[in-house]
Amino acid sequence: MTYGVKELVAGLAEADGVVRTRAAGRLMTALVERPDAHRELLEALQVAMPPRPALVLGxxxxxxxxxxxxxxxxxxxVLRRLPELKIAIVAVDPTSPFTGGAVLGDRVRMMRLALEERVFIRSLATRGELGGVCRAVPGVLAAAKLWGADLAIVETVGVGQSEIEIARHADRTCVVMAPGLGDGVQWLKAGLMEVADVFIVNKSERDGADALVAQLTSAVALAARGLRRRLRANTSSAPLPxxxxxxxxxxxxxxGIDALAEVFGLGGPLSLHTSSTTENATHAQS
Ligand SMILES: Nc1nc2c(ncn2[C@@H]2O[C@H](COP(=O)(O)OP(=O)(O)OP(=O)(O)O)[C@@H](O)[C@H]2O)c(=O)[nH]1
Ligand SMILES: [Mg+2]
Structure with a gap:
């Protein structure tokens, strides 16, 4: 059966539980696959209500x-700490069918969450189209909002420009790295330093994690020094990043997951948009 987008929006408002989640999934697919056809609806949503969850993490x-x-x-x-919070998780796979891409892995890793009523999970492929992540995200966030998400997490594989694209839509962007995966900090592409709000070194129980943290600390300090020099050259009163x-x-x-939740302001009772640093955070010194 096919549904029009307007019917899906109306249906969502009345449904709950699994039915609501399914309707939100269909709506998301429709909005993402044909964003231009649904521009009016997206614009109407923007007028009628805040079009996105209170916090969007990339x-x-x-x-x-x-x-x-x-x-x-x-x-x-976060679900354990904040019993009222509803979370949408969307994995946007920007890889083309020719270069690979496995959204299936995302679903497998998050299987236990699929049983949670307070969680909406979806995987979407943008098939390697240029700007595909950017075009998909407004629809993703609108459907997540209509479903009831307070927090949306958008995962994208860092290939091409996708990480820069996702940072445009996210309130906080984290760049995840891991030891033993090729060239480590060499992977830090131009511009990435400017989009990352948090760097995460995952698989930290593995050999090479400390070295990666140290490398990253110097790379961040170096990039920050360059940025400061440029800012000071323009105006001496510019606030330092x-x-x-x-x-x-x-x-x-x-x-390290408790500390990470705190960094995003999700560590205690619901208080979105508060950022705090924690003892676990390593700050690059410059
Ligand atoms: N040792 C170790 N392995 C981990 C850790 N976290 C994830 N892995 C493993 O790393 C592999 C990849 O994990 P995923 O979570 O699918 O990685 P991903 O970055 O989402 O992968 P893509 O979506 O394909 O880009 C899996 O085999 C995980 O079990 C960790 O903290 N330590
Ligand atoms: Mg994944």
Missing amino acids: VTGAPGVGKSTLVDALVAN KLPPIMAVSAELGR
Whole structure:
């Protein structure tokens, strides 16, 4: 059976539980697949209500660093602390069918969350189209909001421009890395330093994690010095940028996840949009 977008929006308002989740999934697919056809609806939503969840987290990083495992651990942690919170998790796979892409892995890693009524999970492929992540996200966030999400987490594989694209839509963007995955900090592409609000070194129980944290600390300090020089050259009164914290975690062992939740203001009773640093955060010194 096919549904018009307007019927899906109306149906969502009346439904709850699994029916509501299914309707939100269908709506998300429709909005993402044909954003231009639904521009009017998206614009109407923007007028009628805040079009997005209160907090949107972007999670990006190279394939296999453990983004989905980490999102699973973080969400399970936050659900325990904040019983009222509803969370939408959307994995947007920007890889083309020719270069790979496995959204299936994301679902497997987050299987236990699929049983949670307070969680909406969806995987979407943008098939390697240029700007595909950017075009998909407004629909993703609108459907997540209509479903009732307070927090949306958007995972994208860091290939091409996708991490820069996701940072445009997220309130906080985390770049996830892991030891033993090729060239470590070499992977830090131009511009990434400016989009990352938090660097996460996952698989921190593995050899090489401390070295990666140290490398990253110097890379952040170096980039920050360059940025400060440029800012000072323009105006001496420009506020100096805050350095992104570097969090060492192990998603698999559940280490460092409490501290990570705190960094996003999700550590205690519901207080979105508060950012705090924690003892676990390593700050690059410059
Ligand atoms: N040792 C160790 N392995 C981990 C950790 N977190 C994730 N993994 C493993 O790393 C592999 C990749 O995990 P995913 O969560 O699928 O990684 P991903 O970044 O989401 O991968 P893509 O979505 O394909 O880019 C899996 O085999 C996980 O079990 C960790 O903290 N320690
Ligand atoms: Mg994944």
